[in-house]
Amino acid sequence: MNIHLIHNESEYHAALKEIRNLWDAPEGTPESERLEILTLIVxxxxxxxxxIEEPDPIEYIKIRMEELGLNQEDLVPYMGNKGNxxxxxxxxRGLSLEMIRNLHRGLRFPLEVLIAEPSV
Incomplete structure (x- = not known):
């Protein structure tokens, strides 16, 4: 099989090329196993x-609000009141622990993003 860890950009691009060539390999074949291993190594x-750094929590909330068609009033149940x-x-003001829990439970926002340090 002769697969090894990637140590430089040249090996990286060669692995990506091989992945493209193996992409449609039938499941259960040696080629599909090679594809899976190469994918893990890449x-x-x-x-x-x-x-990839975790996104800023406030920017994440803004992006998700836009994606979900929400406005700031829609966040009141999760943050307490319009002022908050x-x-x-x-x-x-920073997110409180209660706000983080509410946003996670109610809107399924990832905890790891909500607890991250704001970038600004």
């Missing part, structure tokens, strides 16, 4: 070489 390399929502969204 993912490891990408996570180390190109890490306004202060949080304008970065004059």
């Amino acid at each position: 993912e490891k390399y990408e996570n180390e070489k190109y890490p 929502v306004s202060k949080v969204m304008n970065r004059k």
Whole structure:
């Protein structure tokens, strides 16, 4: 099988090319197993070489509000009142633990994003 960890960009691009060639391999074949292993190795390399930082919690909330068609008033049940929502969204107040729990339970916002340090 001769598969190894990726150590540089050249090996990375070669692995991506091989993944493209194996993409339609029938399940249960040696080719599909090779595809799966290569995919894991590429993912490891990408996570180390190109890490993705957690988004800013307030920016995340704004993006999700837009995606869900929500306005600030829709956040009142999760943040307590209009004043709290306004202060949080304008970065004059941080999210409280209760707000984080409510946003997670009610809107399924990821905890790891909500507890992250704001970037601004």
